[in-house]
Amino acid sequence: MKRIVAAVLPLLVCAGLLSGCWSKKELTDLAFVIAVGLDKTKDGKYLASFQVVNPGNVAGATQRGGGAAGVPVSIYTSTGDSLVEASRKASEKVSRLLYYAHTNLVVIGEEVAREGLDGVFDAMERNNQFRTTARLVIARGQSAKDVLTVLTPVDKISANQIIKTLEFSEMAWGQTINADVWQAIRSLASSGRDLTVTGVTIEGNPKRGKWQTNVQSSVPDARVSLEGLALFKKGRLVGWVDGPPARGIVWVLDRIKQTNITIPWKGKKEAIGYRTVRGKTDIKATVKHGRPTVSVHIRAEGDVSEARVPIDLADAGVLFQLEKDIERHVKNEVKQAIETAQRERTDIFGFGDAVHRVDPRLWKKIEKEWNDRYFPNLDVMVTVDMYIRRTGLRNKPYVEAE
Structure with missing residues (x-):
């Protein structure tokens, strides 16, 4: 009898603790x-x-x-x-x-x-x-x-x-x-x-x-x-x-996965297309004499997606010049984005967080005035490194020189 009670009692206790389907819908x-x-x-x-x-x-x-x-x-x-x-x-x-x-x-x-x-x-x-x-x-x-x-x-x-x-x-x-x-x-x-x-x-x-x-x-x-x-x-x-300033924002936020950039070449607008395949953006803040500055470094790799002008893509010098033109294009988009945000006095990039990480004491002093006083006048250095990894199956386009 004692064994039966010892076996049944725990089951009864557990059954009492179970809530069942009281909240079922x-x-x-x-x-x-x-x-x-x-x-x-x-x-x-x-x-x-x-x-x-x-x-x-x-x-x-x-x-x-x-x-x-x-x-x-x-x-x-x-x-x-x-x-x-x-x-x-x-x-x-x-x-x-x-x-x-x-x-x-x-x-x-x-x-x-x-x-x-x-x-x-x-x-x-x-x-x-x-x-x-x-x-x-x-x-x-x-x-x-x-x-x-x-x-x-x-x-x-x-x-x-x-x-x-x-x-x-x-x-x-x-x-x-x-x-x-x-x-x-x-x-x-x-x-x-x-x-x-x-x-x-x-x-x-x-x-x-x-x-x-x-x-x-x-x-x-x-x-x-x-x-x-x-x-x-x-x-x-x-x-x-x-438009482009919006993409500049996405560049700074390190959210660019793929995009297509079109640049001019030798006087022809929208001549060369460049498709990014991967990118990385690093934001670093420094403080000198109580004044914060921020550096934005963008590095991306991509392919030539389109060529609408006569160009020799097998020439290393030509590819180097294309990379520099693409870098200037991206840098201009990013600068437009930063200037727009500074004009609106809103730090959507998280530059304030970067300053906080590097100097918490300074951030505590300027935190309340960051958007209205410090961010609009913040010095932001933008550097861009773009690399062309592939040019497709054709180095010389069908387009002939005029």
């Missing part, structure tokens, strides 16, 4: 939120937009040829004085519980971005469902709601298309940044680095983009595209950067 009771958009209403409240997946339509679209099924996502909106309030009020319109564990994209409207992102990320970080690995973009010239309502032809869920475009654009072109919420939180928490985020806009007619006919045409009436980098200062949007 049935799949049929959940609304999977793939993307969240944040705007401001005229009375200053938050307008939250939730892109919710319609599972049956997504699966059906694969079997029935895309547009034959219903729309793959639905957009629900609600307003509130805070993000949590707006999220809770959405329960008045959705027949299921909003579930954020699969939220992969956050779209912030310009008005919200200009007012500040501190409160936005505080609510997201405290939510135990929300993942800070969600991608982050700023709606440029459009509301976040309009961006999420555009239906996309290739990726049925438009949030996925934006995410993939961010990944491939940074990898192949280098004028955008694939940033997530966690990176934004780290930048906001740091006094020596400000935030930069990729902008997203709508090409075409936003009103027609939300209709199913938008994905039934080879030329959609509206499509979502990336446009420029948003510059933040202390969590508030202060300006935009486009």
Whole structure:
């Protein structure tokens, strides 16, 4: 009898400690939120937009040829004085519980971005469902709601298309940044680095983009595209950067994976194309007589991707001259980027963090005045080393001299 009690008693104790499925949620009771958009209403409240997946339509679209099924996502909106309030009020319109564990994209409207992102990320970080690995973009010239309502032809869920475009654009072109919420939180928490985020806009007619006919045409009436980098200062949007200066920012941030640079040659513009295959940027700060300076060194390797003029790529002297021209081109882009940031008084490069590492005592003294006083007048030395490793299968182009 004692043996039986000794064997059964531990089992009974363990059974009492087990919680069971007290927090279970049935799949049929959940609304999977793939993307969240944040705007401001005229009375200053938050307008939250939730892109919710319609599972049956997504699966059906694969079997029935895309547009034959219903729309793959639905957009629900609600307003509130805070993000949590707006999220809770959405329960008045959705027949299921909003579930954020699969939220992969956050779209912030310009008005919200200009007012500040501190409160936005505080609510997201405290939510135990929300993942800070969600991608982050700023709606440029459009509301976040309009961006999420555009239906996309290739990726049925438009949030996925934006995410993939961010990944491939940074990898192949280098004028955008694939940033997530966690990176934004780290930048906001740091006094020596400000935030930069990729902008997203709508090409075409936003009103027609939300209709199913938008994905039934080879030329959609509206499509979502990336446009420029948003510059933040202390969590508030202060300006935009486009084109080569935007790529200069990505160079300094050491986020360039691949890109294509076109340079002139002997009076002809856009004559030689250079494709980078790898790059590395090092930032170092030094302090002399209480005055900080920063050096930026960029080193990259690449191939000749295009030659539209007569040129002998087998000549070592020619390759050396090409490398120097490419170095000047990249150096000019980087200088434009640094001058733009200094003009906006926002240290998006993390130069302040570099100064902090090399001289913590000095940083403690200048930290509060860094953006407005020290950074705009900071001496930044830029050095660039570019190498041509391959010229392709042809050393002499088809183009003949005139």
